[in-house]
Amino acid sequence: MAQYEKILLKNMEQPGYSGSLKEYEQAGGYQALKKVLKDFSPDAVIDAVKKSGLRGRGGAGFPTGVKWGFIPKDHPGPKYLCCNADESEPGTFKDRQLMERDPHQMLEGMVITCFAIGAETAYIYIRGEFRLGAQILWRALDEAKAAGYVGENLLGSGKTINIYVHQGAGAYICGEETALLESLEGKRGMPRFKPPFPATHGLYQKPTVVNNVETMANIPHIINNGAEWFASIGSPPKSTGTRVFCLSGHVKRPGNYEVPMGIPFREFIYDLGGGMRSDKPLKGFIPGGASAPFLKPEHLDVKMDFESVALAGSMLGSGGVTVMEEGTSMVWAALRLMEFFYHESCGKCTPCREGSSWLVQTLQRIWQKKGRQGDIELLEELCGNIAGRTVCAFGEAEVGPVLSTIKHWRHEYEALIQEAQVALPPNKELPVFSH
Amino acid sequence: MIFEQLQNEVTAILARYPVKRSALLPLLNLAQAREGYVSEPAMREIAKLLDLTPPQVFETVTFYTMFNLKPIGTFHLQICKSLMCALVGSDDLVAWIKNQLDIGPGQTTSDNMFTLSVVECLGSCGTGPMMQVNDDYYEQLTEEKLKRIFDDLRRDGTCSLKSGPFMYPESAAK
Ligand SMILES: Cc1cc2nc3c(=O)[nH]c(=O)nc-3n(C[C@H](O)[C@H](O)[C@H](O)COP(=O)(O)O)c2cc1C
Numbered sequence: 383m384a385q386y387e388k389i390l391l392k393n394m395e396q397p398g399y400s401g402s403l404k405e406y407e408q409a410g411g412y413q414a415l416k417k418v419l420k421d422f423s424p425d426a427v428i429d430a431v432k433k434s435g436l437r438g439r440g441g442a443g444f445p446t447g448v449k450w451g452f453i454p455k456d457h458p459g460p461k462y463l464c465c466n467a468d469e470s471e472p473g474t475f476k477d478r479q480l481m482e483r484d485p486h487q488m489l490e491g492m493v494i495t496c497f498a499i500g501a502e503t504a505y506i507y508i509r510g511e512f513r514l515g516a517q518i519l520w521r522a523l524d525e526a527k528a529a530g531y532v533g534e535n536l537l538g539s540g541k542t543i544n545i546y547v548h549q550g551a552g553a554y555i556c557g558e559e560t561a562l563l564e565s566l567e568g569k570r571g572m573p574r575f576k577p578p579f580p581a582t583h584g585l586y587q588k589p590t591v592v593n594n595v596e597t598m599a600n601i602p603h604i605i606n607n608g609a610e611w612f613a614s615i616g617s618p619p620k621s622t623g624t625r626v627f628c629l630s631g632h633v634k635r636p637g638n639y640e641v642p643m644g645i646p647f648r649e650f651i652y653d654l655g656g657g658m659r660s661d662k663p664l665k666g667f668i669p670g671g672a673s674a675p676f677l678k679p680e681h682l683d684v685k686m687d688f689e690s691v692a693l694a695g696s697m698l699g700s701g702g703v704t705v706m707e708e709g710t711s712m713v714w715a716a717l718r719l720m721e722f723f724y725h726e727s728c729g730k731c732t733p734c735r736e737g738s739s740w741l742v743q744t745l746q747r748i749w750q751k752k753g754r755q756g757d758i759e760l761l762e763e764l765c766g767n768i769a770g771r772t773v774c775a776f777g778e779a780e781v782g783p784v785l786s787t788i789k790h791w792r793h794e795y796e797a798l799i800q801e802a803q804v805a806l807p808p809n810k811e812l813p814v815f816s817h
Numbered sequence: 818m819i820f821e822q823l824q825n826e827v828t829a830i831l832a833r834y835p836v837k838r839s840a841l842l843p844l845l846n847l848a849q850a851r852e853g854y855v856s857e858p859a860m861r862e863i864a865k866l867l868d869l870t871p872p873q874v875f876e877t878v879t880f881y882t883m884f885n886l887k888p889i890g891t892f893h894l895q896i897c898k899s900l901m902c903a904l905v906g907s908d909d910l911v912a913w914i915k916n917q918l919d920i921g922p923g924q925t926t927s928d929n930m931f932t933l934s935v936v937e938c939l940g941s942c943g944t945g946p947m948m949q950v951n952d953d954y955y956e957q958l959t960e961e962k963l964k965r966i967f968d969d970l971r972r973d974g975t976c977s978l979k980s981g982p983f984m985y986p987e988s989a990a991k
């Protein structure tokens with residue numbers, strides 16, 4: 383099996399590494415920050431990150447340096463950085479590990495980011511359930527403050543950068559960046575219309591950058607080793623660096639694995655993950671979190687980079703790979719995911735609020751063998767009326783599992799509906815789902 | 818007046834934000850940590866502290882699933898039923914818990930010990946089936962483990978099976 387050099391998980395994989403400030407420093411921690419304060423202008427940091435090719439690890443894959451470049455330089459008032467630690471895309475559990483095992487890595491990345499965009503205040507928006515993660519981050523912040531890496535007069539530079547942990551309270555949508563900002567302002571977490579974008583009108587209507595935990599964790603390494611080094615890893619020019627991919631489902635060894643972007647799914651699932659947990663072969667997999675359309679065994683040789691997965695008709699998304707073995711009903715899987723989206727729809731946009739409920743009801747009756755002729759077409763029509771018609775990308779996300787399972791496993795839907803026709807008299811009004 | 822005894826915490830929270838309303842979720846979290854749920858008096862108090870109207874607080878509270886608007890049992894069992902956990906057997910465990918404790922989702926045992934919720938993904942999908950009990954995660958659950966967790970919680974109020982700082986798989990070096 384190929385061995386890959388770790389970047390983000392390197393420290394925590396050392397025996398006994400606890401993530402304390404002392405250990406982080408011993409491993410070379412906060413050298414990047416010192417280097418930045420000594421040798422870099424804010425623009426030089428932004429340039430380095432642009433050159434590195436780093437793209438956001440939260441899901442959308444937007445080039446990080448470009449995003450920072452949108453922050454107006456001459457803005458007189460405060461600017462903000464928000465680190466997105468909401469991690470609630472089903473199938474994704476990497477940020478939790480990055481925060482709990484090596485918190486200073488992301489904190490150092492955040493301080494450097496604040497320097498680059500001219501922010502004096504940053505918030506870590508962490509999902510409410512991650513109590514332990516929040517505690518660990520607060521503790522790490524205390525250590526960093528005492529050592530002068532965070533707070534007033536940072537390492538004697540005269541700069542002030544304060545970082546606070548802000549705990550959410552259970553709402554998937556708060557991972558969407560504008561909903562996150564609303565939630566951080568103490569409101570219902572409902573996404574905002576874009577434009578204007580957070581870069582000009584973000585937190586408190588001030589210029590704001592929102593970046594994922596893993597994105598932040600990469601920054602110190604880019605500064606330490608250079609943009610060219612980073613740009614040479616993975617699948618250049620468009621998917622550079624490593625990613626911490628999360629593996630779940632019917633595999634022998636689920637978990638987090640850091641690999642250069644661009645290795646094939648086959649290697650990831652079978653070499654790193656040990657392959658299927660039983661003797662049943664693989665039936666399908668989700669390549670990038672619950673929002674990513676399903677793929678089939680024929681896609682196992684697709685490379686795990688942004689472009690290749692998009693070409694295969696899905697997305698690399700949050701990096702959560704979920705594997706399903708033969709015998710798993712794909713109608714059931716779609717229903718289970720749809721229940722999630724129905725539960726989590728924030729209710730702002732009618733197509734998503736009403737559509738998610740219709741999708742769940744229709745999927746449920748098909749699954750319960752009470753489906754009607756035309757239900758597949760109904761699902762497709764509903765999906766068509768949701769995607770692209772909502773304020774945020776949740777609309778596209780929720781139709782992915784439904785449309786892709788229909789595309790790849792239509793016969794399973796048809797068989798269940800067929801069974802219903804045999805069991806039930808035609809045209810009988812059927813009870814609908816209640817939650 | 819629950820915040821009277823929490824002056825220091827309240828001051829520290831308010832100091833983090835340039836706009837008072839941002840302190841809303843942290844104060845609600847604090848109130849719930851204190852009382853086990855978010856009571857109406859607490860919401861009124863928070864409204865006053867943040868110069869909001871009580872409805873502004875209430876509309877926010879009801880958006881977020883983690884806030885309990887009613888008192889619940891000593892231990893809030895929240896078991897994940899989302900796809901990744903379901904693939905590795907969470908439905909069977911939910912059924913087992915219902916049977917063992919004789920409660921359904923949203924219900925509390927008659928001794929007021931356990932309240933059951935069946936929830937969506939908690940960000941621990943590689944180590945499912947899993948549940949959260951109050952602040953703690955319990956992962957890779959089995960019936961045997963659940964049995965022990967319930968026994969320990971009943972007896973000691975805590976259980977050593979709870980997760981520490983997360984890493985999975987653990988490094989080979991260990
Ligand atoms: C419905 C929805 C949920 C999202 N959830 C998360 C999340 O939990 N964590 C995250 O980092 N990004 C999430 N995102 C993506 C963010 O909106 C945003 O693109 C990201 O935080 C930007 O950071 P990055 O450029 O570093 O990836 C979500 C997006 C949508 C539409």
Ligand code: FES
Nearest residue numbers: 897902939941942
């Ligand atoms: S699916 Fe259960 S924790 Fe994510």
